[in-house]
Each structure stands twice: as structure tokens, then as C-alpha cells.
Amino acid sequence: MIETENLTRKFGDLTAVDGVTLRIEEGEVFGFLGPNGAGKTTTVRMLCCLISKTSGTASIGGYEVGNGPDSLKIRKLIGFVPDSVGLYDELSAYDNLDFYGKLYDCTEAQRKENIERFLKLLGLWEKKDVAAGTFSKGMKQKLAVARSLIHDPKVLFMDEPTANLDPESAKTVRDFILDLKKEKRTIFLNTHNLDEAQRICDRIGILNTKLMAIGTPAELEGSTRGRKTVVQLEQVNDAILAALKKLPLGNMTVDGNKLTIDVTNPEKENATIVDAITRAGGRIQSVTVVGSSLEDAYLKLVREEK
Amino acid sequence: MRLSKSWVIAAKDFKTFSKKKNIIYSIAAVPFIVAVLIPLVIDFAGQRNGAAGIPEARLVVLLPSFLFFYLILAAYLPTPIASYTIVGEKVEKSLEPLLATPTTDSEILLGKGISAFLPPLGGVFGGAVVFMILMDLVSHGTLGYYYFPNWNTGIVLLLMVPLAVAMSVGANVIISSRVTDVRTGQQLGAFMVAPFAGIYVGGELNIVSLGDTSNLLIISGILLLADLLLLYVARATFRREEILTKWK
Ligand SMILES: Nc1ncnc2c1ncn2[C@@H]1O[C@H](COP(=O)(O)OP(=O)(O)OP(=O)(O)O)[C@@H](O)[C@H]1O
Ligand SMILES: [Mg+2]
Numbered sequence: 098m099i100e101t102e103n104l105t106r107k108f109g110d111l112t113a114v115d116g117v118t119l120r121i122e123e124g125e126v127f128g129f130l131g132p133n134g135a136g137k138t139t140t141v142r143m144l145c146c147l148i149s150k151t152s153g154t155a156s157i158g159g160y161e162v163g164n165g166p167d168s169l170k171i172r173k174l175i176g177f178v179p180d181s182v183g184l185y186d187e188l189s190a191y192d193n194l195d196f197y198g199k200l201y202d203c204t205e206a207q208r209k210e211n212i213e214r215f216l217k218l219l220g221l222w223e224k225k226d227v228a229a230g231t232f233s234k235g236m237k238q239k240l241a242v243a244r245s246l247i248h249d250p251k252v253l254f255m256d257e258p259t260a261n262l263d264p265e266s267a268k269t270v271r272d273f274i275l276d277l278k279k280e281k282r283t284i285f286l287n288t289h290n291l292d293e294a295q296r297i298c299d300r301i302g303i304l305n306t307k308l309m310a311i312g313t314p315a316e317l318e319g320s321t322r323g324r325k326t327v328v329q330l331e332q333v334n335d336a337i338l339a340a341l342k343k344l345p346l347g348n349m350t351v352d353g354n355k356l357t358i359d360v361t362n363p364e365k366e367n368a369t370i371v372d373a374i375t376r377a378g379g380r381i382q383s384v385t386v387v388g389s390s391l392e393d394a395y396l397k398l399v400r401e402e403k
Numbered sequence: 404m405r406l407s408k409s410w411v412i413a414a415k416d417f418k419t420f421s422k423k424k425n426i427i428y429s430i431a432a433v434p435f436i437v438a439v440l441i442p443l444v445i446d447f448a449g450q451r452n453g454a455a456g457i458p459e460a461r462l463v464v465l466l467p468s469f470l471f472f473y474l475i476l477a478a479y480l481p482t483p484i485a486s487y488t489i490v491g492e493k494v495e496k497s498l499e500p501l502l503a504t505p506t507t508d509s510e511i512l513l514g515k516g517i518s519a520f521l522p523p524l525g526g527v528f529g530g531a532v533v534f535m536i537l538m539d540l541v542s543h544g545t546l547g548y549y550y551f552p553n554w555n556t557g558i559v560l561l562l563m564v565p566l567a568v569a570m571s572v573g574a575n576v577i578i579s580s581r582v583t584d585v586r587t588g589q590q591l592g593a594f595m596v597a598p599f600a601g602i603y604v605g606g607e608l609n610i611v612s613l614g615d616t617s618n619l620l621i622i623s624g625i626l627l628l629a630d631l632l633l634l635y636v637a638r639a640t641f642r643r644e645e646i647l648t649k650w651k
Contacts, residue, residue, distance in 0.1 A: 108648070145503050148644050172505040183497035185415070187422040192415075199411045200504040228422070244500065 098123040098252060098283040099144065103153035106139050113139040116153065117308045121300075123251075126274065126284045128298030130291065132399055135304045137287040138180055141254050144285070145177050157252060173201065176245035180256040180287075182237045186230025190221055190240050193229050194247050201248035208247065215243040219273065235266035242270060252283045259293060271297055295391050309398040317394045325387040326363050326370060328356045331380040340377040344369060360386075404513070408506050412514025413521070416488050420522065429483045430522045434530020437472050442537035449545070456545045466538060466550050467614050470559050471603040473531050477567040478599045480523030482592030485575030488518055490588040493579065493650060502643050512576070512641040519572045527564050558619045566626040571595045573633030580640045580650050 099121040106114040114136040121127045129137050142148045144155060146168040155162035160171045184193050191212060198208035216222040219239040224232070229240060238258060245253060255274075259267040274284060274297055288294055294301050295314045302311040310317060330337070333354050341349060346366065347359025360366045363386045374381055420426045445465070449456035457465070492498045501511065535551035542550055575592045582588045602622060606613035613619070 142647065147499070147502055148647055169505045169507070172503060175503075177500060177503040179496070179499045179503070181496040181499075183495060183500045185419060185497060186495065187419045188415070192418065196411065196415045197500075197504065200408065200501075200506055202505075241500070 098125070099127075099155075099157050099285060101144070101153065101155040104140065104143065104150055104155050105152045106136070106143055106148070107151045112306060114143070114304075115307045117304070119302055119308065119311060121283060121285065123283050124278065124281045125299045126278050126286060126297055128294035128301040129285065129287045129304055130289070130294050130301055130395060131304035132289075136306050137304055138256055140304070141177075141256055141285065141287060145175060145254055146171050173248070174251055176248070176250035176253045178241050178245045178253070178255040178258050180260070182241040184229040184232075184237055184240060184244075187228055189226045190216065190229055190232070191225040193240060194244055197244050198247045203248055211247050211249065212243075215246050218276070219243055220269065235262050238262055238266070239270065242273065246277075250282070252285070253277065254285045254287075256287045257289065258286070259288070259290060267293070291391050291395055301391075303395055303398050305399050310394070314391055318391055324360050324363055324393065326358045326360045326367055327383075327385045327387055328358070328370065328374065329382040329384075330354045330356065330374065331382060334377075334379070337374050337377045337379040340373045341370065344373055346370070357387075404507065404509050406513075408510040409514035409517060412501075412506075412511060413517035416515070416518035417522075419488075420484075420518075423487070426483060426487060426522075430480055430526040431529070433480075434473065434476055434526045435533060437476070438530045438534035438537065441469055441472070441534065442541045445538070446541045449541070459545055462542055462545055463550070464614070466542065467555055467559075468603065468606050469534070469538070470531070470556060471599070471606060471613065473527050473534070474559060474563055474567050475596050475599045475603060476530070477523060477527045477564040478571045478595045479593060480526055481519045481568055481571040481575055482589055482595065484522060485515070485519040485572060485579060486582075486585050486588030486592055488515055489576060489579035490582060490585050493646075494584065498646055502646065508642055509638070512638060515576070516572050519575065520568055523568050523571075524565060527568070528560065531560055531564075555614065555616055555619060558616065558623065562623050563619065563626060566623060566630055567599060569630045570626060570633055573630065573637045576637035577633070577640050580645070 100119070102118050104114060104117040105112065117136075117140060119127075129140065131137050139148070143150045144157060144162060146162055150163055157171045158174050160167040160174070162168070162171065185196070188196070194212045194216070195208055198211065203211070212225075213222065216225055219242065221236060221239055221243070224236070229237065232240065238261070242255070242258060245255070258274075259270050262270065271293060274286070277284060278297075286294070286298065298314065300311065300313050301317055303309045303317070331354065333351060333356065338351070341356070341358070347361065349356060349358045358370060360370075367384060367386070371381060371384060445457065445462075492501070502508075535556070539549040539551050571592070574595050575588070578588055578591045582591065602611070602613070605611045611618055611622075
């Protein structure tokens with residue numbers, strides 16, 4: 098659905114996006130992760146035909162990005178949630194959406210139906226006649242999401258849609274994205290939020306001007322070592338330590354009654370660890386895995402570049 | 404270029420104006436105040452002159468030059484609107500999602516142009532009609548005929564005023580791309596009145612005769628050229644890429 102090959106954008110001497118090659122299938126939720134200034138917004142703007150590319154190629158739904166006549170077709174095909182909502186504050190929520198519906202050539206019936214459907218789904222229907230300027234940040238963000246869907250686009254670009262939202266609103270938006278996925282829409286999601294990416298994305302690309310890595314959350318996690326399991330015991334004794342030493346585990350440190358063990362695959366290894374401790378007569382108070390592994394992968398990749 | 408798209412954008416702006424009362428006032432109030440105030444002053448001055456009133460010879464010079472106030476207004480009125488609809492959209496960042504819709508740059512620019520063009524034109528025409536009626540009532544006693552409307556009025560209102568509005572719209576688009584707040588936009592846009600004030604003063608000082616039809620047509624021709632130039636530059640400024648990467 099979305100394909101890029103060596104997509105590059107320069108601003109004068111500064112290369113904002115450098116040789117990005119990726120392929121996103123129809124119905125996929127793709128997370129684009131990267132630190133500030135990584136080039137996420139620039140990439141999305143290029144793909145939405147808002148700014149030109151310096152070199153490379155890109156296509157959406159078979160239409161070529163950067164080819165004049167195709168640009169209009171691409172823009173018709175996609176929905177776009179920019180990083181700042183850009184609503185018309187004086188207009189009501191309904192009128193904001195209706196205006197966009199008209200620009201996308203939706204019939205009046207289509208507009209009515211979609212506005213009602215999306216405002217209801219996002220919990221804004223009661224406020225449809227209220228001026229958007231009076232909305233809270235979260236409501237504005239949701240309205241911007243609804244706006245991007247007014248013409249039922251097959252592809253949706255979202256630039257940090259949950260930034261600045263409280264946890265509950267962020268969850269509404271996230272759940273909503275998952276609903277959209279069920280409707281077979283392709284979603285390109287820029288985010289800083291690793292947890293969010295891990296939870297809702299089928300695949301993740303890590304960008305830092307260059308595309309540093311791409312894969313499913315599990316694949317990216319697997320690419321790094323260094324996760325740690327922390328076991329809090331009632332009482333550490335030699336029998337327990339001896340039992341653990343026999344297991345094929347990574348480095349272990351003991352701090353009072355707390356054991357910190359390097360693991361590679363905590364989902365499997367934790368069971369073995371717990372088993373060994375219990376059999377050696379130890380009593381476990383808690384077992385935790387430290388650090389999101391995606392976070393490790395991310396930090397490692399982003400720092401490598403520096 | 405699909406006019407319907409431009410019209411959707413202009414209609415959206417009109418709807419916004421209807422919620423922003425101060426925009427309506429600024430468009431409607433000044434032309435109307437001028438329309439009432441000048442005839443009142445003339446009437447008052449006439450009465451102070453005694454039974455004769457203002458001499459006929461003086462009156463026929465005064466009346467056409469007053470009409471140039473409307474030309475000055477025509478150049479001024481688009482400024483508050485354009486700085487609101489263009490700089491305002493820029494500040495609120497609402498241009499970006501708009502640019503992501505299947506609408507061409509020209510269609511958006513034309514839409515913005517229409518929304519900055521029609522209200523001032525309406526304001527000027529409305530005010531000018533009231534002005535002419537009141538002025539006729541006030542001057543009929545002295546002149547013995549109704550001075551307005553006449554051919555020169557037609558040229559000023561139907562030719563020069565639209566050209567002046569268009570010129571101001573073009574200049575305001577260009578200004579909008581360079582400024583970052585609505586107020587600066589308005590202040591710079593206000594300079595658009597300078598050439599028209601110049602014409603008016605030139606008339607008062609008898610440098611150009613504004614009662615002369617051929618002079619009016621020459622000025623119209625110059626305005627037309629200036630319009631074409633400004634609209635060309637405005638079009639070049641109003642490009643998606645520039646708006647998103649260079650407009651500050
Ligand atoms: N119009 C522009 N002119 C010059 N440089 C720009 C322009 N737009 C972006 N850049 C530069 O390109 C780089 C990438 O910016 P971009 O906005 O794409 O990053 P981002 O990943 O979206 O960051 P963030 O997470 O902060 O939104 C940055 O170094 C930025 O300064
Ligand atoms: Mg960004």
C-alpha cells in the first residue's frame with residue numbers, strides 16, 4: 098500500500114530524512130518511532146504530497162508521490178492527522194467536519210452519515226454544535242482524527258495523535274485506531290511512545306534520519322540482549338543461589354534479598370527461575386522484568402548513530 | 404481549477420466571519436459612517452454659509468473627490484479579512500490539514516481571495532450607495548439636479564474599486580506569507596491605502612483632475628497592471644511547499 102525507496106529530503110545542508118526504504122501492506126498498522134528531529138513529520142509530509150522529496154521514490158496505492166496529477170489522487174486516498182490539530186475554532190465540531198467532507202467531494206448523505214458515526218465513536222456527538230475552540234486538547238485531537246476519516250480513506254497518516262493526551266483520552270484514540278485496523282485501513286503512525294507502538298502496531302520502524310531498524314515488536318525486542326529479571330525473596334540462601342547457578346542463565350547479582358538476573362527470553366526463563374527457587378525452598382515475594390525491551394532496542398539503535 | 408472547491412473554502416470563511424462580529428463591523432461600519440458623516444458635514448457647512456449654501460462651483464469639485472474615500476476604503480478593507488483568514492490560519496496551523504485535501508494551491512488561493520474580496524466590495528458598494536443618496540438630497544437644493552450617479556462614479560465604483568480591492572487582496576496574500584501574527588499583517592496591509600490616498604491628495608492639489616474621465620481610465624489601467632503583477636507574485640508565494648517549509 099505504501100512503498101518507499103531511498104526516500105530522502107534535505108533542507109539546505111541538513112538531511113532530514115536519509116534513504117528510507119520501506120513497504121507497508123494494506124491493513125497494516127505501522128509505527129514510526131524516533132527521537133525529536135528524527136524526520137518523522139518530514140517523512141509523512143512527503144508521503145502526503147505536502148512537501149517535495151529531494152530524491153528517491155515513493156508510492157501510495159500505486160500512485161506515485163511527487164508526480165503532479167497523482168498527488169491529487171493520493172490526497173483523496175489518504176487521511177491525515179497533523180501534529181497540531183489545526184481546527185477552525187469559531188466553527189462547530191460538525192461544521193469543521195462538514196467543510197472537509199465537501200472538500201473531499203462527499204455527498205451530503207455521506208457527510209451526514211460519517212460525521213455522525215465518527216463523532217459518536219469518539220464520544221463527541223453531544224458536542225457537535227459546540228465551537229471547536231472551546232474543546233479541551235483531547236477533544237480537539239479526537240475531532241482532528243474524525244476529520245481525517247470523513248471521506249473513509251483507505252490509508253491514514255497520524256502524526257503523534259496521542260501526544261499531549263491524558264492516559265484515558267490516549268486510550269480512546271488507541272482503541273479507535275485498533276477499530277480502524279479491523280476495517281482494513283492502513284495506518285501510518287508517528288509516535289514517541291514506545292509502549293503505544295508496541296501495543297497497537299503490527300510493525301515498527303525506528304527512524305533517526307536513517308531508518309535504523311524495521312520489524313515486528315517481537316523481532317525488534319529479539320534484536321537486543323540485556324533484559325533483566327528481578328526476583329524479590331523472603332530470604333536468600335546458598336541453596337537457592339546454587340540451584341540458580343546450575344541453570345543456563347546470564348549474569349546474576351545479589352543485593353540483600355533481591356536477585357537481578359540477565360535474561361534473554363524472560364517469558365520462558367522466568368518460569369525456570371521461579372521453579373528452581375521454589376524447589377530449593379525459597380519463598381518468592383515478586384518477580385519483575387526490568388525495562389521495556391523495545392525501549393532497550395530503541396535506545397540502543399538511536400544511540401548507536403550518535 | 405474547480406471553482407466549486409474555491410467556493411467551499413470561501414463559504415467556510417464567510418461562516419467564520421458570521422461568528423466573528425468584529426470582522427463584520429470593520430467591513431460594514433466604516434463605509435457606512437463615511438456615507439452618513441460627509442453629507443452631514445456638507446449640509447452643516449452649507450447652512451453656516453447662509454442661504455446660498457456651498458457655491459455650486461465648489462460643490463461639483465468636492466462631490467467627485469469624496470468618492471475617492473471609497474477607493475481608499477476599498478484598498479483598506481481586505482486587510483483585516485486577509486490577515487485573519489490567511490495569517491490566522493497560519494498561526495492556528497489549520498492550513499496544513501487543508502493542504503492535505505485533494506485541493507490545488509490555486510483553488511485554495513482563489514477561495515481565500517474570494518473571501519477577502521467580496522465582503523469589502525459589498526461594504527464599499529453599500530456605503531457608496533447610501534453616500535450618493537444622502538449627498539444627492541443634501542446638494543439638490545444648490546445644484547438643482549441630482550449629481551449622483553454619473554459616468555465617472557460608474558468608473559470609480561465599478562472599475563476602480565474592484566481593482567483596488569483585488570490589488571489589496573494580492574498584496575495581503577504576499578504580506579501574509581511573511582508575517583507571523585495577525586496584528587503585524589494588519590499594520591503592513593494598511594499601507595495599501597497609500598497609493599490611493601496619493602491619488603486623492605493629487606486630486607485635491609489639482610495635480611490630476613479626478614473629474615476627468617480619461618484620467619480615471621488611465622488610473623484604472625495602471626491599477627490593472629499592478630493587479631496582474633501582484634496576483635502573479637501572490638500565486639508564486641502561495642505554494643504548498645513554500646507555505647509549509649518557508650512561511651514562518
Ligand atoms: N522547513 C524546514 N526547514 C529547515 N529544516 C527543517 C524544516 N522542517 C524540518 N526541518 C528539520 O528536519 C529535521 C526533521 O524534522 P521533523 O519535524 O521531520 O522531525 P520529527 O521526527 O517529526 O520530530 P518531532 O518528534 O520533534 O516531531 C529536523 O532537524 C528539523 O529541524
Ligand atoms: Mg514531528
